Amino acid sequence: MxxxxxxxxxxxxxxxxxxxxxxxxxxxxxxxxxxxxxxxxxxxxxxxxxxxxxxxxxxxxxxxxxxxxxxxxxxxxxxxxxxxxxxxxxxxxxxxxxxxxxxxxxxxxTDINPDRLITRFKDVQVVFKALVYPDLFTQEGGSWRPSENFGDIIGKVVDRPAPDWLVQLGLAQKGALVPTPVLGKMAETVAIGLMATFLAIIFAIPLSFFAAHNIMSRVPGGTVIYYAMRTFLNVVRSVDTIIWGLIIVVWVGLGSFAGTLALTIHSIAALGKLYSEEVEHIDPGPIEAITATGANLLQVIRYAVIPQIVPPFLAYTLLRWDINMRMATVVGFVAGGGIGFFVVETIRKGGYEQYAAALWAVAIVIILVDYVSAKWRARILAGEVKVSAEAPKPFYASLRGLFWLVLGLAVFALCWQLSEIDLRKLLEPSPTFVKVVRDFVAIDLSPETFDTVLKQMLVTIFQALLATTLGGLAAVPFSFLAARNLMGGSALTLVVYYVARSVLNVLRSIEALLYVAIFVFWVGIGPFAGMLALAITTFALIGKLFSEAIENIDPGPTEAIAATGATGLQTIIYAILPQIIPPFVSYLIYQWDINIRIATIVGFAGGGGVGLLLNTYFSMLQYHKAGTVVAMIVVVVAAMDFASAKIRERMV
Amino acid sequence: MLKVENLTKVYPNGTVALRDVSFEVEDGEFLAVIGLSGSGKSTLMRCINRLIEPTSGRIIWDGTDLTALSPAEMRKMRRQIGMVFQQFNLVKRSSVMTNVLAGRLGYVSPYQSLFNYFSSADHARALKNLERLGLQDKAYVRADSLSGGQQQRVGIARALMQEPKLILADEPVASLDPVLSHSILKYLEQMNKEDGITVLCSLHFLDLVHRYSTRAIGLKEGKIVFQGLPQEIDDTQFKTIFGQEAERVTIL
Structure with a gap:
């Protein structure tokens, strides 16, 4: 120089x-x-x-x-x-x-008080004990049977007056009591997640074509529609499901329907964006060829576009279904319905055994959903080529196809009923709704409100930062234990690997909002409790991503370093660390971005931050101010989204 | 008869792809279009069926000015003009049958076709065309399970479904193994001779031009620099079309 x-x-x-x-x-x-x-x-x-x-x-x-x-x-x-x-x-x-x-x-x-974790550990032991012995079964006269709580969560059989169709079939007397299965809150949650995904697909597919540049540029005036649609999807998407829930509740009232709607609205925007990007990435060749045959726009879409987008659409839909199932477990916190609502109620009554049972039910269902969705996605993306010499029969002609069709229709009908879908409610919003929307849009920008909101927003950002740091730090050593290529050596280490993976999977299956209750009991209401709940989910998610990053490293350098006679630790430092630090940092930044979104809602369960403020404004009917909070969240989330994408782009 | 008059295409970014191109094609001709990549061959092909809108000039097909047609009228007209592509442009995940039937889209009711409904006559026609191209046993496999040469034959079958009077073949053999070139071009020649379909085909290799075409035009930087019989392309003509650096290559 x-x-x-x-x-x-x-x-x-x-x-x-x-x-x-x-x-x-x-x-x-x-x-x-x-x-x-x-x-x-x-x-x-x-x-x-x-x-x-x-x-x-x-x-x-x-x-x-x-x-x-x-x-x-x-x-x-x-x-x-x-x-x-x-x-x-x-x-x-x-x-x-x-x-x-x-x-x-x-x-x-964020009001961090580590000493409270120790001094109040005795109190929280009750909760931990409940987690080990959840209220699912009771012992009665030496035999175990499902408890009352089990029935509330999963389902039970109760005697109810016979329904009309049973009477008409002559199987029961009018008014006679017959055992009727009644599904519990977890079934309701599954129904909400399924219905929301289903409804979202119906709306997102047509919308995605309006948000795809390659389609809209073929239509006169399409570019304007394209930009309008893109903006619309982005704004809707940046408002969290929980916040949509707050608004929807005013519209259709508390219950499963509100939860389903909130999830649907957010999913439409999220899926619509992903779908439209997929439409934009298709091979233009077939479009050209089909156009050249004299086909019109609809035919071009049907024959050149749709066959190309079916596999990626399916994959994204399955991913969204997974996300929706997770969100369905917490949307009840504000919208009513599902296991979230159940958790709020049991915590209010101090029923920690019931709460613990709900957590286990959530964990089992979500792990299952996660597994099915991942397997199915992998199969779709692998895209096996089926070769057959004969004309295929339509799917309804085969017995198997018929079976799935009937099963699908039955599940659909059941979910429709469980998620309490009532389209008439959409047309008859409660009288206050119009006022609410008007208030909500005319946001309060007075300096006092703005200062209060900004203060809580900064608390939320710090909460997310500290949770990411804490969870990330804990995940680093743990992720090595959960990496198969490092732990596959002997039977003992393999056991450690399976335990570590299971811990991560179970912790990851439960949303931060559901964890908050434990920490509120432990360290008291406030940002500290929210931060700890976030740290747990961060630990689980980052731990999984880290361990996968370790599993994906190039084995060449490890071999080379080991060949020099280096010890295990030296191999990690010289061969593995240099390969995993860039993806680790990239994941952490991404996680911070995600955590800010989640931190905006942990306040609904007592986790402090901007969510608490929003909840307060809503319950005090101060919709002007609630509008300010939502606007602030939208801006901050969008800014973080942009910044984190930019930073990660530069790193890779 | 196809008549191209003073055709010019300027792309929005300012690239001039075609400059004042005029030529005529009699019914039943096999016209080869030669020139380097980027000389405007693909643009010319796509201007004729208006996949690309020409900037100026006229295209007269059987007395109709194609450039003056409304989009709906142009769609009707495209039924008579089949197209074969360098990259085959099949819908890879759809079956061969669906790909071939798609050639019928300009004829069938748009609403029925949205549910993948085609008449049994169309199915029979598709099978007949596949048989003609030696692919009858591949009708129900996925298009991407075929080899390149087979995919291009599906592309030709799709064009035949339109019952075209004219086939535009844009570098139909450029993505194929040279040994397969003759197989594909023989099919095009057969359509030209047996069915009397006029063929416009852009080609790279002079050998192929000599072997298959009845007439040739040479394009360079969007201008016509040669018009005449294939045999008339001597070394000087060759250098004008392909530039001083070019060398002749022989294919089989």
Whole structure:
């Protein structure tokens, strides 16, 4: 670089500039990105410190915070000086100082109190005991039978007056009591997830064509429709299912139907976007060929587009079904219906054995769904080629096809009933609904409201950051235990591998919102409880992704390092770590992005943050302010989405 | 008869693909279109059935000005003009039968076709065409399980379903193993001679032009630089069409 002798004056000048304004020296040296980065960083840190000191009780560490900030400032001066002289810069030192400030503030803001984890451990033992002995079976006269709670969750048989069709068939007397199966809350949850996926497909497929550029550019005026549709899908998608639930409840009232609708709306937008991207990526060749035969637009779509998109559409739908089943377990927190509603009720009554039983039921169902969806997706994407020499029969002509058709229709009818779908309710919204929507759209932008919302939003962001860090840190060592290529060596390590994988799978199957109750009982209501619940799901998800990343590493370097006579630990450090650090960091950033979304809703179960505020505004009927919260969430989530995608793009 | 008059195509990005191209094709001719890649062969083919809208000029087909037709009228007209593509452009996941039947889409009721309904006459016609191309036993397999040469034959069968008077073949053998080129071109020749279908075919190899075409036009940078009989393409003509760097290659 520049020789130091001729540039020492230059270096002093740069240092002085940076002393006056952080980043100015770097800008002067034409390091634009670095200069702006340091300037923005310094401003953000100063704002955060100031904001935290004004809003939270943290006088004790105020001095320390400003001291670290001063060090950051000094580092920037030093950095400009060294940069000008062409010497190596200590980038990581600056980053470390900034991180120290951010985490110190995050620690205080999310109200972290590790001592509470210990001092109140005795109290929470009740919950842990309940988790080991969930209320599913009771012992009666020496024999085990399903408990009352089992019936509420899974289903039971009760005596009910005979239905009309049974009477007409002559199988029962009118008014006689017959044993009738009544399905429980878990069945309701499954129905909600299935119906929402089904309804979402019906709407998302046509919408996706309007949001696909290659289709719309063939229609006059299509480009305008394309942009309008894209924007619409993006906005709808950025509002979480839970928040849709709040709005829908006002429309159709509390119950399974509200939950189904909320899930459906969010899924339509999410699926619509994925579908349309798939439509845009199809091979244009067949379209050209079919057009050349004289086919019209509908025929082109039917013969050139649809055959190409069926497999990816199916795969995305299965993925969405998995997500919807998970969301169906928590949508009841706000919308009523499903196991979420059951959990809210049992916790209110302090029934931790019942709560624990619900968690186990959720875990079993979701693990099953996860497995089926993943297997099926893999089969679709593998896309086996079927070769047969004869004309295929229509599917309804074979016995097997008929069986699936009848079964499908029966499941559909049952789900329709369980999810309490009542389309008339859509047309007769409660009288307050119009007012609510009007209030909701005219958001409250007064400084007081804005400050309150911003404060909770920042708490939420810090919650997500700390949960990602905590969960991620715990996941790193654990993921090695859950990696088959490392643990497959002996029978003993294989057992460890299976245990580790199972722990991750069980923990991952339960949504953060359902965990919050445990931590509220343990450390009290507030952001700390929400953060811990998020950390658990982060640990499980990141642990799975990390272990898969480890399993996917190139075995070549491992072999080469081991061949030099290195120990196991040395092999990990020299052959495995360099390969897994980039995907790990990328996953962590992605997880932070996801966690911010989830952190916006943990407040509904007592986890603090912006969700608590939203819940409060809704229950106090202050829809103007609720609108402000939702708008803020949409903006922050969209910004994070964009930023995390950009950062990950640069890393890969 | 096909008459192309002063055809010019300028793409939105400013590329001039065709400059003032004029030529005539008599019914029953096998016209070869030669030129380097990027010389405008594909654009010319697609302007004729208006898969690409020409910027100016006229295309007269049997006395009708194709450039003046409404989209609906053009769709009707496309039934008479079959097209065969370099990349075959089959719907890979659909069966061979469905791909071939798709050639009938311009004729059948749009609503019935949306449910994959084709009359038994159409099915019979499809089987007959497949038989003609030696693919009768492949009717119900998925298109992507066929080899390249077989896929191109399906492409020709699809074009035949239109009962076309004209076939536009855009580099029909460029993606195939050279040994398969003759097999495909023989089928096109057969359609040309037996059914009297006019064929416009773009080709790379001069050997193939000599062997199959009755007349040839040469395109260079969107302009016609040669028109005449295949035998008239001597070394000088060759260098004008393909440039000074070009060398003749022989295929089988």
């Amino acid at each position: 520049n020789p130091p002798s001729s540039h020492s004056q230059n270096a002093l000048l740069a240092a002085v500039f940076s002393l006056c304004i952080p980043g100015a020296g770097q800008l002067y040296l034409r390091k634009r990105e670095r200069g702006i980065g340091i300037l923005v960083g310094a401003l953000a840190l100063a704002y955060l410190i100031n904001w935290a000191l004004a809003n939270f009780q943290m006088e004790a560490i105020a001095l320390w915070l400003w001291l670290v900030f001063a060090l950051f400032w000094l580092w920037n001066v030093f950095d400009a000086y060294r940069l000008a002289r062409g010497q190596t810069t200590y980038d990581r030192l600056g980053l470390l100082l900034a991180i120290v400030v951010i985490y110190a503030i995050g620690w205080q803001v």
